[in-house]
Amino acid sequence: MSRTGHAELASTDNIGSLSRAGDLFQLLRDGKARTRAELALTTGLARSTVASRIDALIASGLVGPAGEATSSGGRPPSRFAFKPAARVVLAVDVGATHVIIAVTDLGGKILSERRLAQDVAEGPEAVLGRIITDATSLLAVTGRTSKDLAGVGIGLPGPVEHATGMPVKPPIMPGWDGFDVVRHVQGSFPVPVLVDNDVNIMALGERTAHWPEHDNFLFIKVATGIGAGIISSGQLQRGANGTAGDLGHVRVPRGDDVLCRCGNYGCLEALASGPAVARALAAQGVQAESGADVLSLVAGGNLQAIQALRQAGRDVGDVLATVVNLLNPSVIVVGGSLGQAGEHLMAGVREVVYRRSLPLATTHLRIGLSMAGGQAAVLGASQMVTQHVLSPAVIEASLQAAG
Template identity: 70%
Template sequence: MSNPPVTELQSARIPASAASVASAPGQSRTGELFQLLRDGRARTRAELAEMTGLARSTVAARVDALTSLGLIAPAGEAFSSGGRPPSRFAFQPSARVVIAVDVGATHILVAATDLSGRVLAESRVEMEVSAGPEAVLDLVVGLCRTLLAQTGRDARELAGIGIGLPGPVEHSSGKPANPPIMPGWDGFDVPHYIQRSFDTHVVVDNDVNIMALGERAFFWPDVDSLLFIKVATGIGAGIIGGGLLQRGADGTAGDIGHVRVPRGDGVLCRCGNYGCLEALASGPAVAVALTADGVPAATGEDVLELARRGNLKAIQAVRQAGRDVGDVLATCVSLLNPSVIVIGGGLAAGGEYLLAGVREVVYQRSLPLATARLRIVQSMAADEAGVLGASRMVVDDVLSPASIEALLEKA
């Protein structure tokens, strides 16, 4: 496949700080105009002028500027009642490519997407995050290069790289903050390390946060209050409130894995406390409990395989894990009143057993008003929730009004 022409957008690196800069008074509104076209619908200059209240000449100039960046392109002609039919313009997701990375406790999934989040190619490898930041990120860099080659794209066409990590992250710096299962990662400058190989925008966040972004963007776009619960090697929640991801003051919002649960007395968690949800309901914890009950299981996947084969003890163990998660979520429902709770992660792949336990407790213990319209569902994005969210995180940064203005100033 031959490489497409490199436009001004493709050759210009977006400053990492641009996405966080609010539009200043008097600044060109080209970036704001572009937001109207991000939905993919083709519109004429006249339609854009009517929507914005801007003069047609102003809209025409801004459309020309966005076209020069490669972000929009002509998309046919509108009906004309007389004279030359007006041209329509639409967002061009293929203008740039995004690399999305989901680093789990035992795996790395890397995908190349376009600016709409459509996955162009992906690669998954098994690797322990405990191998350390250099080993993991060197592998990530290698996979990035491979995917760019597979998709026939050049590194100059990168809009950015988004990375999810299985631990707390200081989002403003991209540095992990005391991650319990990531020895050697604390305070490591992940964006700088990646930028030694790729001169592009790099954003990093907790893996459950990006899963929440991905699930909401692609499957629940009209839901403004959503919880994404990952039940795997660890347990965490991504919180969408008012349509926005809620990270909290220090980026640890949603760390429900270390909330104490009623039946946790005497169960030691790796965080040093007793009775944490993660110590009872995570994949490894359920495997340990099942083994102690006479059914050998080394991992959460082993537990799920036993459940799929109809092993009653395995089914009961997964359902009990759901009840434990439900104990914590019942409090979350009272506190946050979400519209949707999405259950994802490795242990959720077992189907209805985990969800049945969650629903049993949440609907029993929460007030009827809080659960009257509450939906508790399995993740539809499944294994791709992380990379979809990482892509969306990058796109929202680099296509923000401030970032578009920064590109226009540089062009």
């Protein structure tokens, strides 16, 4: 078993024997029950091959008897279907000051969930140790054990080299740079462990749960930091080094004299993040120190705060207008704490995107708030794992190892 298996993630056009039993399983993933004969006919595989592959899939628990034919006495059951409850996934969303752990089935259904107050700055050993302890107890509460685990998916609030699962110079995660998250977690859960940054998995979760028919999709998180998860041609795009979607340090025209913590002037994050809006308000004499303060002021009807939030929306919109011209998505979802604050930020976003983007690219463009909300990340973490562990190559490799 590969540690993270990302090479295989891209292997849907894999050819040769590796994909054969995988294909048979992919066919069954739609949940429909089929007989061996139907499977042989549809796949073109030899009958003997189908029989042995089905036996292996049944032994793995991923496929089981289905339909009325199961009651026909001593003969082996003749119809088979995917069993999403066969295994479970541990889906973990690590935020700056919280952790959400969810147990899902292989269909992405959340079976149980737990939220912990936990500061990511305490370092990887403390945070991952807490996650492992709480996940073990959550599995027990759900009536499952670590033996049922198909994999673990983790979202972290910083850049992650997806191929290795290691954080790369994450600004708000002291002690995590280059830490081997995968190996550490596999010490307790010896299953595939996949790690990505939080915005990528939020994009995956939001799209899977609410916009599955949209292949060109963008999720932007506006909170203490600003970042985006990009889905193009139905696939999450990470770029050559895993930094795709990092919009926080794109220059915004309005900000030429605003210094960012990165050392450049005019970065989006220096203008439109929660702390940046709070600073702008403080400079006007309004008492605000954090994004949370801004949201309280807005909720209380403070006009300066509402205007500042709308202006932050315009700045975000400025960058999104470029993104729309470049990527031509059909849906943009705005999430994160500021994004979830209602229509003030969104109004600014829409105003600029529709003014500055190409008409052809915005005719059918929808811009909306996150519907998955606080669950986007764990839904995405689960999806990241099932995309991998149920992929043709991985299914086949695990069957060969078992057989």
